[in-house]
Amino acid sequence: MTDVATEDGLNAADAGALIRRRRKERGLTQEQLVDRTGLSSQSYLSALEKGRYHIGRSEHFAAVARELQLNEDDIRAISPGSVITLHLPAAHSAASRGYRVPDAPPTPIPDELLEAAALFGSSPELAGLREHRWQAWMASVPHRKRPATPGEWLDFYMRVKDTIDPPEIAH
Structure with a gap:
């Protein structure tokens, strides 16, 4: 492999090898x-690194370049026409741009859901009803018809408990 760029830049195989080498130098796994960086999957990154696709044509090239801390020569070699500002944070949240982001108010837990947790949550298979993450998630989900009784909350929990794993929500 050579790192010599043509006027069109490195071919896909050489560009992929350069990305793989820089990733390993930074001690990062593909995952x-x-x-x-927002790449679609580990298998897509693997294909990029093997030269099946050209990283310079990926919409996530700038994020990859920042995360791997590629130097200007690497960027020009991979994609000669690219202009990438390397000092930007990888995440482009409002807070990273200097805006003050107020804390989200805690999700109110309906009394009927709390009652369902007290009535049914002592059973091991329904223990999730007692967990705050489940209660906050269930209360925040848009419903066609919001559960109005402890039994309806139990029915909702039973329908989703095997397919959903709600994140921990600060309270």
């Missing part, structure tokens, strides 16, 4: 790089 970590995918998580940090």
Whole structure:
């Protein structure tokens, strides 16, 4: 492999090898790089690194370049026409841009849901009803017809408990 760029830049195989080498130098796994850059999947990154696709044509090239801390020569070699500002944070949240982001108010837990947790949550298979993450998630989900009784909350929980794993929500 050579790192010599033509006027069109490195071919896909050489560009992919350069990305793989820089990723390993940074001590990142493919999964970590995918998580940090918005690439669609580990298998897509693997294909990029093997030269099946050209990283310079990926919409996530800028994020990859920032995360791997590619230098200007690497960027020009991969994609000669690219202009990438390397000092931007990888995440482009409002807070990272200097805006003050107010804390979200805690999700109110309906009394009927709390009652369902007290009535049915002592059973091991229904223990999730007692967990705050479940209660907050169930209360925040848009419903066609919001459960109005402890039994309706139990029915809703039973329908989703095997397919959903709600995140922990600060309270």
